[in-house]
Amino acid sequence: MFRNNYDNDPVTFSPQGRIFQVEYAAEAVKQGSVVVGIASKTHAVLVALKRNAEELSSYQKKLFPIDEHVGIAIAGLTSDARVLSNFMKQQCLSHRLTFGRDMPLRNLVDLIGEKAQMNTQHMGKRPYGVGLLVAGVDDRGGPHLFEFQPSGMTEEMVAFAIGARSQMARTYLEKNLESFADCGKEELIRHGLKALKESLVQDRELTVENTSVAVVGVEVKDGKRKVEPFKVHDGQEVSAWIEGAADDKEGDEEGSAPAAAAGAMDVDA
Amino acid sequence: MDHRPQAWGRPRDDIYGAYDASYLHSNGPKQATQAPIVTGTSVIALKFKDGVVIAADNLASYGSLARFTDVKRLRNFAGTSVIGFGGDVSDMQYLDRHLEDLAIDEAYDTPEPSDATAQGHLNAANLHKYLRNLMYSRRNDFNPLWNQILIAGLDSESKPYLASVDLRGTTFTAPSLATGFGAALATPIMRRYAETDEEASKLSREEAVDVIRECMKVLFYRDARSMDKYSLAVVTKDGVEISETEQLEKQSWAFADRIKGYGTQTV
Numbered sequence: 001m002f003r004n005n006y007d008n009d010p011v012t013f014s015p016q017g018r019i020f021q022v023e024y025a026a027e028a029v030k031q032g033s034v035v036v037g038i039a040s041k042t043h044a045v046l047v048a049l050k051r052n053a054e055e056l057s058s059y060q061k062k063l064f065p066i067d068e069h070v071g072i073a074i075a076g077l078t079s080d081a082r083v084l085s086n087f088m089k090q091q092c093l094s095h096r097l098t099f100g101r102d103m104p105l106r107n108l109v110d111l112i113g114e115k116a117q118m119n120t121q122h123m124g125k126r127p128y129g130v131g132l133l134v135a136g137v138d139d140r141g142g143p144h145l146f147e148f149q150p151s152g153m154t155e156e157m158v159a160f161a162i163g164a165r166s167q168m169a170r171t172y173l174e175k176n177l178e179s180f181a182d183c184g185k186e187e188l189i190r191h192g193l194k195a196l197k198e199s200l201v202q203d204r205e206l207t208v209e210n211t212s213v214a215v216v217g218v219e220v221k222d223g224k225r226k227v228e229p230f231k232v233h234d235g236q237e238v239s240a241w242i243e244g245a246a247d248d249k250e251g252d253e254e255g256s257a258p259a260a261a262a263g264a265m266d267v268d269a
Numbered sequence: 270m271d272h273r274p275q276a277w278g279r280p281r282d283d284i285y286g287a288y289d290a291s292y293l294h295s296n297g298p299k300q301a302t303q304a305p306i307v308t309g310t311s312v313i314a315l316k317f318k319d320g321v322v323i324a325a326d327n328l329a330s331y332g333s334l335a336r337f338t339d340v341k342r343l344r345n346f347a348g349t350s351v352i353g354f355g356g357d358v359s360d361m362q363y364l365d366r367h368l369e370d371l372a373i374d375e376a377y378d379t380p381e382p383s384d385a386t387a388q389g390h391l392n393a394a395n396l397h398k399y400l401r402n403l404m405y406s407r408r409n410d411f412n413p414l415w416n417q418i419l420i421a422g423l424d425s426e427s428k429p430y431l432a433s434v435d436l437r438g439t440t441f442t443a444p445s446l447a448t449g450f451g452a453a454l455a456t457p458i459m460r461r462y463a464e465t466d467e468e469a470s471k472l473s474r475e476e477a478v479d480v481i482r483e484c485m486k487v488l489f490y491r492d493a494r495s496m497d498k499y500s501l502a503v504v505t506k507d508g509v510e511i512s513e514t515e516q517l518e519k520q521s522w523a524f525a526d527r528i529k530g531y532g533t534q535t536v
Contacts, residue, residue, distance in 0.1 A: 097402070098398065098399055098402050099391065099395040099398055099399055100394060100395055100398040101391075101395050101425070104378060106378060107378060139425075140378075224426055225425070
């Protein structure tokens with residue numbers, strides 16, 4: 001029987017130069033439900049598709065505030081995300097305590113990047129099984145969006161999506177890339193939700209139960225910065241946005257009506 | 270003759286008797302700094318319309334001896350703030366190195382050229398909070414950095430910012446601040462011009478510089494640990510200008526011959 005001899009720990013390279021444990025961790029990110037993030041010149045938004053384990057259970061949260069000015073979206077193992085989220089909260093708080101300012105996003109993301117990389121180079125450790133989108137504002141150029149991967153890779157993004165079937169959402173984002181920079185808060189959310197919808201399985205729709213939206217923004221008025229704190233919206237708060245993204249026809253290429261999908265099989269649960 | 274390294278530089282036992290090494294290993298508790306050694310005297314600073322003026326003389330005293338006469342006690346931080354140090358000079362130099370490291374780390378994170386309004390850098394208010402935490406944690410270790418520090422610059426809203434922190438971690442802010450002897454001698458003079466922030470916001474740069482120069486002169490007259498060569502810095506949103514070669518001018522010692530009881534006079 002085939003057995004991979006090079007995937008028992010994260011310190012061993014395969015002869016092809018791969019580290020399987022890290023790749024498996026990246027796979028865990030792809031199992032999580034999709035999250036989308038976009039940054040403009042004034043705002044950064046995160047939108048997420050929540051899943052419930054069973055009909056009777058509640059939906060698993062996907063968006064978490066870290067500090068006044070920053071929050072994360074998670075895809076992958078929620079419990080691993082909780083560890084990272086607690087760490088980030090502590091770092092932001094301690095930075096606020098020592099310097100009296102918002103922690104710059106790049107510093108924060110570098111910290112979790114380094115923390116995650118450690119786990120890919122030590123015998124007996126395991127990489128985090130979660131990917132993050134970190135959205136926030138700081139006074140180094142306003143809103144930022146960062147991607148974080150279990151390998152320890154972090155990268156600044158204009159817009160990005162991670163999680164199951166996120167490629168569809170990324171394609172949407174790539175198509176509309178140019179328009180994001182000048183988007184206001186509402187437009188950005190609409191783009192986010194539309195990208196999210198792209199990666200839905202057939203017959204699935206965005207509802208107030210399964211959709212989360214988070215916004216953070218900054219406004220500079222004659223030298224003074226005014227931060228619109230990171231806020232997560234759930235439930236009825238997102239219903240207007242969902243309708244806004246549904247009603248819009250201009251962005252839709254063809255009227256892919258729900259009827260067309262009638263015969264299709266469910267690909268994913 | 271004892272040639273072992275332990276004996277190098279020590280009086281010869283055969284001539285002076287056994288070396289008394291007891292002071293090297295005292296049995297008492299560990300002692301951190303009990304008093305400053307080489308010291309700088311007052312630092313004075315005053316806010317004005319667009320920024321802050323800060324000054325300190327260039328003397329480092331060893332007790333009452335005017336030991337070093339070219340010590341720069343004002344430090345430029347990242348081109349955005351000025352820090353003035355009173356108190357122990359070696360602790361000042363330690364802080365100077367520490368702040369340099371901090372500034373370099375910051376510069377790596379934000380590589381753009383910096384001026385006082387450049388966002389994303391540590392501003393004077395951030396710096397003050399950091400030094401406050403540093404000084405307070407050192408005093409909680411019973412190992413204080415023996416300094417009184419003034420931090421001058423701009424806050425996050427680009428308004429003039431002036432604050433002090435001392436070896437105990439005590440902090441306060443005011444339109445005018447002075448450390449050491451200056452707290453007694455210069456503060457009343459500066460308050461005549463800027464008692465409140467509102468009054469300070471009406472001062473022009475020239476007026477503020479004149480007040481500071483006048484205060485430096487009074488301090489030189491009355492403070493026996495002071496000197497007539499000093500540094501003067503102005504921080505505005507355009508950046509930091511430090512002059513380290515200022516000289517007190519138009520001194521008048523006419524009052525001096527009426528002072529009796531300190532010198533060698535017998536009257």
